[in-house]
Amino acid sequence: MKxxxxxxxxxxxxxxxxxSGYAAARLLxxxxxxxxxxDGKPLAENPAAQELIEQGLDVICGEHPLTLLDKPIDLIVKNPGIPYSNPILEEAVKRNIPIITEVxxxxxxxxxxxxxxxxxNGKTTTTTLITKMLENSGRTPLVAGNIGVVACEVAEQASDDDVIVMELSSFQLMGTDTFQPKISVLLNIFDAHLDYHGSKQHYIDAKARIxxxxxxSDYLVYNVDDKEVVAIAETSSATKIGFSTRVLHPEGLDIAEGHLRYKQTPIIALEDVMLPGRHNLENILAAVGASILAGSSREQIQHVLKTFGGVQHRLQFVKKHKERAFYNDSKATNILATSKALDAFQQPVILLAGGLDRGNSFDALIPSLSGVKAVVAFGETKHKIAETAQSVDVPSIQVVDVLEAAVHAAYAQSEEGDIILLSPACASxxxxxxxxxxxxxxxxxVSKIIN
Structure with missing residues (x-):
């Protein structure tokens, strides 16, 4: 620790x-x-708060009284999930009290x-790829942030022989001031978390903090196919390394003649990459660029791309049985994520979808259903999803109550070469x-079917 x-x-x-709050308090x-x-949770139900009291810290639980600001406060370290509309934070802004997150x-x-x-999208997959690519590079990769351990806990233990691979949300980045990574990776920007940020521009501004x-002397690895990302990159003082799945990008990362390339040097043949999906090619290119800049070898990068089948619950390859392949994309809690999952496959797909009904329609899923062989809908939204599938004449549509029944229904109608994909398009x-x-x-x- 420095x-x-x-x-x-x-x-x-x-x-x-x-x-994050517990780690920050202990470190400070x-x-x-x-x-x-x-903390809002009552002390009797709050073992973390009780531990901090035992360590000699002043702890107030059960409410967020504005009187906390009556005594001099030099700095607030907030949990990323607490919005800036919180009355204490609103008052702190008025009083010009700095507010940061533990990042x-x-x-x-x-x-x-x-x-x-x-x-x-793609943060966890890219973070995981970079971490694996940096293994055996001579520097120990330590995962932190949204996945892995709280960032300040990792930083406390890290030496200059290590490299911290940090997945960051807009919530975390919004609370940074001097944060300066050696390598930053900016994948894409879609409408997200607008209830928290208030507008898309505020969300973009938070992402730009990276x-x-x-x-x-630092590096920005960025997606040249995303106009919002490009706009951020144009303002950056870092050395820029772009990546693209759509156009040749000879000074960065691209795809040409069936290979992933870095500055026109082939890294690996596309046919040797295990992780499916065009959207994952973006994640892969970003990871390759960041890993090379951080010291990974081409051999280690190739090894990872030939063997890595996906992060758990994110288009994760589960099993192959009697020439049917099962994929778990439970993290697809919205229509955009399910559309990307469907677009990842050329083979016939049997889609398992459904879950919490938030009152929205599924019309935005229609363009991605054209190549779907069958839909098995379950949960609260099962009838809505079935109606959407009917509107584009999906050949087979079944409605069941629960997920396990959906798996059995999907397998019963599957054939050799089919993909059986859980990608719900709904919260769980x-x-x-x-x-x-x-x-x-x-x-x-799936295990019950196979065994």
Whole structure:
């Protein structure tokens, strides 16, 4: 951990616990700050708060009183999920009190270079690919941020022989000030989290924070096929490495003559890449670029791309049985994600879709249903999805109540060469607590068929 005295004696309010708040509070206390912790959960139900009290911190639980700002506060470290419409944060802005997330704190103490990844889609896949590509490179990759361990906990343990691979959301990036990764990766920008940010421009501005403090000695790996990303890149002072799946990009990463290329040098043949989907080619190109810049070898990159079948619940290859391939894309909780999953396959697809009914229609899914062989709809939205499939004459449409029945119905009508794909286009909360639980249930149902 890098020595720093910038928090010594500072009065810091940590707003919201969870993993990031707990880690930030503990670290700030260690760095000599006078820390007050505030969390909405009552103390009796809050073991993390109880532990911090035992460590000597001032903890206020059960409410968010504005009186917290009555005593001098030099800095607020907020949980990323707490919106800036929170009354304490609104008042803090009026009083010009700086507000950060623990990602900024992690940067201040990190001895290791940081590779930071953001985008509306593909962050976890790209982060995982980069991490695997950096293995055996002579530097130990440490995963942090949205996946892995809280960023400041990783930074506390990292040495200059390590490299921190950090997946970052717009919520986390919005709370950065001096954050300056050695390599930043900007994948894409779609409409997302507008309820939190208030407008698409505010969302774009938050994403742009990933490169805002970079200099020419740093690198920005960015998607030249995304106009919002390009607009951000045009303002960047970093050395820019673009990637494209659509056009030749000789100074960056592209696809030509059946190969993925870096600065016109072939890296791997497309036919040797295990991870399916055109959208994943963007993630792969971004990961290859960042990994090369961080010191990975071509041999390690090739090994990863030949063997990596996907992140769990994100177009994850599950099993092949009697020439039918099962894929778990439970993370596809919206129509855009399911459309991308369907576009990933050339083979006949039997789609399993359904879940929580949020009141929306599924008309936006229609263009991606043209090549679908069958739809098995389940959950609250089963009839809506079935009606959408009927409108484009999907050859076979079945409606069942639960996911396990959908798996059995899909397999019963499948043939050799078919893809059986769970990509729900809906949240899981009608029948499952999380999309991970739903994906696990799919895998279990597949195992019952095979065994």
């Amino acid at each position: 020595a720093t005295d910038q928090y010594q004696g500072k009065h810091v309010l940590v707003l919201g616990l969870a993993k 206390h260690q760095l000599g700050a006078e820390v007050t912790v505030n 900024e704190l992690a940067y201040h103490i990190s001895d290791a270079d940081i590779v930071a990844i953001t985008g509306s 490169q805002a403090n970079q200099e020419e 909360w009608d029948q499952f607590r999380t999309f991970e639980e739903r994906g696990d249930a799919f895998i279990q149902a």
